[in-house]
Amino acid sequence: MTLTFTLIDLAGSVALLLWGTHMVQTGIQRAFGASLRSLLGRALHGRLGAFLAGMGITAALQSSTATGLMTAGFTAGGLVELVPALAVMLGANVGTTLIVQLMSFNVVTASPALILAGVLMFRKASTTRAHDLGRVLIGLGLMLLALHQLLGLFTDYEDAPSLRMLLGAASTVPLVDVLLAAGLTWAAHSSVAIVLFIMSLSAQNVVPPDAAFALVLGANLGTAINPLLEGATASDPASKRLPVGNLLSRAVGVVLALAAIGPLGRFMVTIEPDNARVVADFHTLFNLVLACLFLPVLSPYARLLGRLLPQRAAPTDPSRPLYLDPAALQIPMVALGNAAREALRLADVLGDMLAGARAALVDGDRKLIVETRQRDDILDHLNTAIKTYLTSLDHEQLAENDLRRVHEILTFVINIEQAGDVVDLNLLPHATKRVKRGLAFSKEGEAELLAMLDRLMANLRTAASLFMTEDTRAARMLADEKVTFREAESTATASHFERLRSRRIDTAQTSALHLDLLRDLKLINSHIVAAAAYPVLERTGALLPSRIAANEM
Template identity: 60%
Template sequence: MAFIIAAISLAGAIALLLWGTRMVQTGVQRAFGPRLRVVLGRALDNRVKAFLAGIGVTAALQSSTATGFMVAGFAAGGVVAAVPALAVMLGANLGTTLIVQLLSFDVAFLSPLLVLAGFLMFRRDPASVAHDLGRAAIGLGLMLLALHQLMELMAPLETSPALRQLLELVSVVPLLDVLLAAVLTWATHSSVAVVLLTMSLAGHGILPTEAAFAMVLGANLGSAVNPLLEGTRRDDPAARRVPVGNLLNRVVGLAIALPLLPWIAQWAGAGEPARAVALFHTGFNLVLAAAFLPLLTPYAALLRRWLPERPAAADPARPIYLDPAAQRVPGVALGAAAREALRLADILEELLGAARDTLGARRPPTGSKALDEALGRLAQAIRAWLAALDTEALSEADHRRMREIVTFVTQLDQAGSVARRILLPHAAALWKDGHPVDEAGVDELRALLDRLTGNLRAAASLFMTEDPRAARMLAEEKTAFRQLEEASTRTHLERLRGGAAEAVGASALHLDLLRDIKQINSHLVAAAAYPVLERVGALLPSRVVEPDRA
């Protein structure tokens, strides 16, 4: 019974350590995520600047994986070269060691102060930076508390003969220590937690110095395996260059350091064991960075040769920017979804072009059904991508942007359905059933479709810029199209009174086409203009006049 209670207490302390690490990461992401991404983006033109930015950003986020996801977002489509991206990862690996260095000192007494300060800050306005920093402070306090609990729980284990015999058996084979730490890091998604656990074991004399160093090597290996297995698009070799490159330099470093561990442990093990583990962790990453940083140019060329770019598939419904690597970083994930949403506008523009061509032909163009289906499948993929995001890591601004993306995607999907299922058949019907074709009316419809295409492009631009002035201009187009429909309706009624049956039939089709175009334009306004106007308080809740104002 005592063993079960001890095991549960140990597991709880480790879980508290992991949860504290997560709170620090999500708190910093919410507070400074976009700014950190800007800093990282500006540094990607030089390997030294990229290396330093990787250290700083990762030290703040406490996750080299999160930094790697940001780099993957910048590297999508070949915008960022492989050399600075790999330099960022070298810096990120070194950045994760800074928190380990800090926590290697006895700072557990700061835990209550951090939790208290974090709680007071967390009670501030949820949209404020102080609220998010409070979350990070609570997380750091929980990490210190968890480490203190681990030390207390492991103190009695120093005299446990069974545990010492087990660890002695494990210590005989350093490779087994490496694999054990790598699996733990992969399972917990945190090399920081595994290294801190190793420090605690070594500090209590439960784990020999050489075995502790081997576990540090395993933690470094496991942190590089995670992005490769879970983060990249496996069907795109080029998208795996950065994680594969990062993993290979870990493997090279491990292969060199593992045979030297007895000498390294003998040289570094004279001092305090926990400090020795922290220093070895930092030293390992520092030596790897110094060795690989000058060689990144030929190294990147080798990765490009091994992992060449695959030609893009012709299927327009296949997502291009929805890389799973980006899902854990809100700023990157929402940016990827927005870029993918713009492809919906391109597909819809092709459908409108098909409708315009149909006005000058006697049969509808082929391929319109495939375009509509592609638009629907791509819209569904974007919505599913957004639904899979971790909502806890999203700030209020991130939630607002996600709602805007969902609105834009849904409205364009509906506009595409109107274009293919209603507009195109009506356009083709002009040439059927012997209706006389009014060339002036057809030219008017072509001009309206051109105007609608211009509104579509304006909606796509507005979706990215969120400019209130452009939103007002786009919203005014809804009034213009309504006035055109009213004018055409009056003309149609006049023809009905005149009794010309053939002219009435053509006029009815003309009016149907106008309504189709107006409906699509309404979807465009709702997709891009209304969210911006609502945010700035310039959108009325209803067009109906209040009874007391009538």
Template identity: 60%
Template sequence: MDATLSLLDLAGAVALLLWAMHMIQSGIQRAFGADLRRVLAHAFGNRIKAFAAGIGVTAVLQSSTATGLMVAGFAAAGLVDLVPALAVMLGANVGTTLIVQLLSFDIALAAPVFLIIGVMMFRRSGESRTRDIGRVAIGLGLLLMALSQLVQIITPYEDVPSLRMLLGAVATQPFVALLLGALATWAAHSSVAIVLIVMSFVANGAVSLDTGIALVLGANIGSAINPLLEAPRGVDRTGAQVALGNLLNRLIGAAIALPLIERIGPALVRLDPSLARDVANFHMFFNVVMALVFLPLLPLFAKALRRLLPQRVEAQDPSRPLYLDPAAAEAPAVALGNATREALRMVDVFDEMLQGFGRALDEKTDKQRIVETRRIDDILDRLNTAIRSYIVGLDPESLTEDDDKRAAAILAFTSNLEQAGDTIDRGALATLTRQLKRGLVLADEGRADARLMLEHLSANLRLAATVFMTQDLRAARALADEKAFFREIESKATAAYFRRLRQSRPDAIEANALHLDLLRALKGVNDCLVAGAAYPVLEERGELRSSRLRSQQDSDLDS
């Protein structure tokens, strides 16, 4: 019974430690994610700057995975070469050791202070950044509490026979310890958490220092496995090359260090008699040495990686998302950037649909051309579904208020683009299909109106993309003003249609009805563009009325 309770207590302490790390990372990303991304973007000029930026950004984020996702996003956009991307990851590996160094000192008494300050900032402040910093302080307090609890639990937990057998096997086989550390880090998705746990075990005598060093080597390898497994599988393999390079760096270092453990341990003890600090020091020394060794060799290393993972040339499925990297879900700024790029792909696909409709307006068009254009709507539907699922899958706790607004803007834009595609498919193209089936000929006036609307739609699509990206108020007003142009053309066409009805010309009635249906469909397409891009901006700035009707007060004044 006591052993079971000890196991349960240990599992709870580890879970608290992992949750505290999550709170720290999500709070920092919400508060400073955009600023850190800008810092990283300006550091790709050379290897030294990229290395330093990797240290700084990761030291703040406390997640080399999050830094790697940012780098992968830049690489996918073609903004960074493989060499500086690898330099950033070398810096990120060093950056993760800094929090371990800090927590290797006995600062457990500061846990209540962090918790009190964090709760006060989180509960009393109306500013989102202050609340996020409060979240970080709460996470630090919980982290210190979890570490303190681990130290108290390890002694009775060490007496469990099954654990004693496992620790005995690990202590006699450094390679087994390395594998155990790699597996635990892969499962926890946090090398920092595993190294902190190893420090607690070593400090309390549950495992020897040599075994702790082997476990730390495994933790360094395990932290490089997930980025490789989650790397995008598309044509652009730069992100996968960076992840593979990081893993090879760790494997080479571990292969060199593992046979030397018996010499490394005593050397660390001579530097500092504290065993917990020895584990932290080895973790830092290992990553610093690997960075110093590999930094000058990165051009040759990058060349070898390009040979191992060459860029693939394959037939592209237009309905398959290119930028929705699942691994980026841990970094909301990167994930929303990916979703934005995929939304711009939808703009290109819809522009192709408009061009296909323009070709279908030709008098010599056939059913096959219309069918090919209608298939493009299926691409829009699948891309919109993928973007929606991607954004909905993001962790709400890691999203800032600005992130929430951006996510809503992306969903509004893509949903209305999909609706615009449906309107072309079921409205405009369906009308042309009826025209072909009934052998009707669209009058020159009707064809001219449709082409004029189509020209404005092409221009408005580009303007909608601009508004979506820049959130510019003037551009949003210009796009919304286009609705008046489409209403005017529809009104004139409707008036002409009723004049022909009064003139009793049955031969032209059906053809003119098709003309009117066509214009209404195109007007509906423009309404979708305005609703998806202009209205969210105008509504946020207070520039949008709730109704086009005049108020009763204005009517009374006129009367």
């Protein structure tokens, strides 16, 4: 095999590993979505739990690099705090040692089964979560396959004379061994593959034990480089805390181990004479000792990283709160005014989402659909910021009217955020489905949908005004819109069935899509009415507990 083909094979295997990692990461994020914070919060409650979780994730994914990339993404998004995230990475380091210890079993045989099961779930699953978990299984299978191919490539060249000469010369300088193995691990995106390669070299006496130990240290250092490089372009230094912390902890461990490489190597060879096994044992011992050193000091370590890499709030970031002044928390009436001003920004964002959905239904622009869906993240961040701000108020200092206003603001932001979720999770996916399948509504049906969307945006503007004025007449008018909207939905549904009977609709898929959109628009309108009209009407006693007529006996 020529050098060119070898390099192509190596690059292709690395690309396959990266793509598998990407599929696992996106599949997990899509499958668990908004509930990921609470799920991780329960699973990673303490340092020990986080450590075990990292160890298990790495053992399952067959790659600490994948664990590092995913955990860094979760931390940057605020889904995991830095201390448990650092504990996850310490566990991931140990998880790689489990893979090395167990790699004598033919785990690659599971790759076809994982890919087959994943494809079946991805193509045939009736639920979104099962569809996304199928993506995860495909990614796991591809990662196993890529790792196996990498090992095969390395094994083909472990007996090459030029390689033996190079490694023999490098083995006399431990620092060179560390840098060499770190570079190989960075290029291969897999410390597991490199450590197994080192085990094979040591077993055939290509390198002496001390040089093999130094190479193992380099592999441990190199695998922490990729997550750092992945986040190198991030504008916020805070997003780099986890990869930098992981790299620094490993660097400290490598320096300490290098300083004691002579006596440590003699001790390891004494307790394990087998040259291959002693490499695996050294790899395991190094990561266990590193975890024992850093687990007790993660809190001050995280604070140090926070000072070195402070969070930077971009002035143009639309999800950054503009009016939530912490100093105003001492003056409740000012703080409530600030929260109300911030809440109006949610209405503006929802208005932009509805306008984007309307344009997407008309033009079928997939890029516009993606951009519109991203605005839901702004709603989520602002909603969380407002709720955190209001719950920081000292309720003992709040008068009855202040408590009522807190309740009204929370009701408004929660309902607006939920309306945004309907747009993001229901309305826009239906628009995407229409574009992908090339479906077209009848002129009458499209006009009905657009008219209801226009009415919805007008109701949102009314709700925003009512939220500030608390006018009873405007509240009644907006509440009446719920009845009007329900009647409009019923009329549009009846007209749709009439067109269906007269065969003026092309397919049954178009019919189902049209009815789903009508339902979604009515649900969004319900949230808008509940956001602003119901609190005012409830306060004035004009809101009935039920629309159901009382039983007459």
